[in-house]
Amino acid sequence: MAAATSLIAAQSPPPQQVWLMQDSGATAGLRGIDSVDGSVAWASGTGGTILRTIDDGAHWTRCATPDSKKDGATLDFRGIQAWDAQTAIVMASGPGAKSRLYKTTDGCKTWKLILKNREKEGFWDAIYFDRSWGWLLGDPVKGRFVLFASDDGGKHWIIQQNKGLAAKPDSESAFAASNSSLVSVLGSLLFGTGGSGGAFVYETTQIQICMDDCSPSEMNLDGSKNKWARWPVPIRRGTGASGVFSVGLRPNVPGAPLGSSSLIAVGGDYTKPDESAGTAASSLDGGEHWTASATPPHGYRSAVQYSESLHAWITAGTNGSDISRDDGRTWQPLDNGNWNALSLPFVVGPNGRIARLNSQFARLKPAP
Numbered sequence: 001m002a003a004a005t006s007l008i009a010a011q012s013p014p015p016q017q018v019w020l021m022q023d024s025g026a027t028a029g030l031r032g033i034d035s036v037d038g039s040v041a042w043a044s045g046t047g048g049t050i051l052r053t054i055d056d057g058a059h060w061t062r063c064a065t066p067d068s069k070k071d072g073a074t075l076d077f078r079g080i081q082a083w084d085a086q087t088a089i090v091m092a093s094g095p096g097a098k099s100r101l102y103k104t105t106d107g108c109k110t111w112k113l114i115l116k117n118r119e120k121e122g123f124w125d126a127i128y129f130d131r132s133w134g135w136l137l138g139d140p141v142k143g144r145f146v147l148f149a150s151d152d153g154g155k156h157w158i159i160q161q162n163k164g165l166a167a168k169p170d171s172e173s174a175f176a177a178s179n180s181s182l183v184s185v186l187g188s189l190l191f192g193t194g195g196s197g198g199a200f201v202y203e204t205t206q207i208q209i210c211m212d213d214c215s216p217s218e219m220n221l222d223g224s225k226n227k228w229a230r231w232p233v234p235i236r237r238g239t240g241a242s243g244v245f246s247v248g249l250r251p252n253v254p255g256a257p258l259g260s261s262s263l264i265a266v267g268g269d270y271t272k273p274d275e276s277a278g279t280a281a282s283s284l285d286g287g288e289h290w291t292a293s294a295t296p297p298h299g300y301r302s303a304v305q306y307s308e309s310l311h312a313w314i315t316a317g318t319n320g321s322d323i324s325r326d327d328g329r330t331w332q333p334l335d336n337g338n339w340n341a342l343s344l345p346f347v348v349g350p351n352g353r354i355a356r357l358n359s360q361f362a363r364l365k366p367a368p
Helices: 002-011 359-363
Strands: 019-022 030-035 041-045 050-053 077-082 088-092 100-104 112-116 124-130 133-141 144-150 182-185 188-193 200-206 227-232 242-251 261-269 280-283 303-307 312-317 320-324 332-335 341-343 346-348 354-357
Touching: 030 088, 030 346, 041 088, 041 346, 077 124, 088 124, 124 182, 133 182, 182 242, 182 261, 188 242, 188 261, 200 242, 242 312, 261 303, 261 312, 303 341, 312 341
Parallel strands: 030 077, 030 341, 041 077, 242 303
Antiparallel strands: 019 354, 030 041, 041 050, 077 088, 088 100, 100 112, 124 133, 133 144, 182 188, 188 200, 200 227, 242 261, 261 280, 303 312, 312 320, 320 332, 341 346, 346 354
């Protein structure tokens, strides 16, 4: 493995060529990014900023700001999920009513408010869609994590009522750093958490679904009949700024148990961006057991994603990005840029930073 690692490094282009910078036309801090197909992508951030490209990022255009005549320009859009060039849902994160969802179906010319946070102590962290099914995660309120579900593309949302989501608001939270702390795993839902209480993943281990002639109770729309588990993750812990910031999924991993997926969790302490210890861990059994990376990323990481084209994982954070070709056991640095979120081939960061993965780098083959 050591020889393979050195050969990969020798073949790789200079760090500044791994990511090719693009002109976003914005100065906002960007934390939301969703690539539909590599050509169409949406980005979002502070100051009511929403951006869209339909030509691989050659041109980014600024969308209309939701509620621009009211307080839209004060919103921090930390998450966005898109279906195509016309349809997307954007999530604003903030205390109380500053957490909201808006949807567009006309290419971001207009936006409709579809959900507003009614809890003054609430703060929304991540939104995730798997086709028409959607999930919305928020920090704990009244002793449990806030979780909404939608089965109709975001038109309607039902808050989940389940004791398995129990948490202590003063020591447990999720992070809204990259809109990637939430993921669906083979029909189950998994999200990462942190805070002074530790680093964990919460996961549904049993889901009740009724398909025909169902009573309201049997439909289980509020999730009350589901079973949840909480698994510890060897990610840096102990402060309110530390824990799991992002969880990524690679399905159908060769050599893993049938039906298993590879999961990578990344994080650390965002106030200590250059400390590498406890910044990544992996699981091959759907999230029940985790192993810390032997060679971790070279700093705090807020986003991670598997690249099918590279056959590798990429993770990014405020002091750069890293790559792993062995399912998270070891990581090698890619660059030292300032990044917040990934949706390959795009990466985004503060001050309107958007870049696209260099296609020349993507064509490089891993060493044998």
